[in-house]
Amino acid sequence: MKTTKIWAGLAVAGVLPAGCGGDEEGGSTAKSDESKAEKVDEKEQDDPKATLMDALEKSQQAQDLTTVMKLDTSSELLRALQDESGSTDPSADKFMDLLPKSSLTVHQFSRDEALAEEQDPQDLDTDMVLQLGSAKVEIRMVEGGLYARADVEKLGQETGLFSADELRSSLGQAPSGDPTAQLAHDLLAGKWVGMTAEQVEAAGLTETLEQSVAGQSEVATDPAQQQAMLKDLEGLVDEHGEFTRDGDVITAALPVEKSWDDFAKVVNKYNPDAAEDEKMPMLDDEARQRIKDDATAEIEFTVQDGDLTGTTIDLAQFTGWIDESSLEDDEKQEFAEVKKSFDEGPLKIVSETQIDQGSPTAPDSFTEVPQELVDGMAQGAQQPGAASSSTLDG
Structure with a gap:
């Protein structure tokens, strides 16, 4: 797939001189600024592609980015x-109620380079918050340290997978x-637990974090891959x-x-662990015939x-x-029922982003x-394939 970068700064550079000269003709500074803004706005309206590509490029070059991802939908539609x-x-029914109230927030901050180029986990701070209804799970990676906390009791109540009393x-x-x-x-108890940067290194997790930061992890939801995916999608849209x-x-x-x-x-590239029948298919000749021109x-x-x-x-x-x-009679009936399902509500993937929110910080206090356990993880890292769960199981 061809990826073309549009530097909309070139377009903006061509617009700004058009707003100059107002003061030379006796107009006030306020009027001049207003005139410039109007002309820039007019240009942006005339060239939405350049405006969008500039914004996408700015997002890629950001060193501080917060992204909130969620589904705008209803449990009624999901059930339909x-x-x-x-x-x-039967276990899916609980999640039909949960998904419309859930979100994933990822805040990344790089001290050194643009997020898309950062390779060193020591220079990349990340805060991930998974909101599942009223329950929250949070993971932070700050200056090489790794920290986590969760509303375990609420998590059990929301998902129905366990109860806090059973765990206690x-x-x-x-x-x-x-x-x-x-x-x-x-x-x-919902308190922070974690590992210092020294413990992370001693446990042999530094290389794993480096692979994650470099976008080499096979975990499709790794936040470090978001910038790479955004770049691929930018090329497709462009x-x-x-x-x-x-x-x-x-x-x-x-x-x-x-x-x-x-x-x-692009979808399959960032979902490498999907089974073959779960991957997004390419269009074959039959499918192409069923799509409107x-x-x-x-x-x-x-x-x-x-x-x-x-x-x-x-x-x-x-x-x-x-x-x-192009559909057979039975397919037409099935398709009509699917279309009717959308009377129950929307089904939208929504992403909200903000730049320059400041760096995530390590918790003021946490249980190390x-x-x-650190020694056990280190032994596991030195022996690939060795079972490491025995240490965690006590």
Whole structure:
């Protein structure tokens, strides 16, 4: 996939001189500034693509970025879609209520380089907050240290996977002097637990963090890969998109048939552990025949004061891509039922971003991981493939 960087600074440089000269004609500074702003705004309206590419480039070059990701949807819609898929997993029902109230917030701060280029975990601070309904799980990596805390009791209540009382009961049976007992008690109490930078290094985790920062980890949700994925998506939007603007919202419309395979490559690249039948498929000839010739996929970007502050993808729009005349009778009925499901609510992937929020900080106090566990992790790191869970299990 071709990746083209648009340096919109060139476009802006061509706009600014047009606003000069107001004072020479006797106008006030305020009027001159207002005139300049109006002309810049007019140019941005005329060239939404350049404005968007500039904002995307600015986001890539940021050293301090906060991203909030969530689904704008309803539990009723998720249940309707589950019914249409034929799934009968009873445990999924709890998550249908939970997903619309959940979000993932990732705050990254680099002391040295742009986030997209940072390679040293000592220079990259990260704060990740997973909100599951009323429950929260937080992980911080600050100056090489690793820290975590969780609302364990609420997490059990929200997911239905366990109860805090059961966990406390299990802890009560732990052998006297078990090094993990106090750590587990503090976790249950919602306190911070963690490892200093020295412990992380001693445990052999430094290389793992370096791989994560470099985007080499196979974990698709690794926040260090977000910048690389954004860059790939920027190239796809740049190559295939047609752009319009309404206020702060710039819409990129991509022709579905032409851009599908490129998009699938990006999705699958950042989901390497997916089973073959879970990967986004490429379009075969039969699928291409079922897509309308003029079908477009729209992505909405919110750009405020030159910053990318939001991205929205409406997943329901796929229902408008299908040429229903190409479907068999039973397929038409099934497709009609899927479309009707969307009467229950929206299904949108929403991302909100902010630049320059300051660096995450290490907790003021935390329970250190016992040295016995650090030593056990170090032994496991020196013996690839060795079982390390025995140490954690006491």
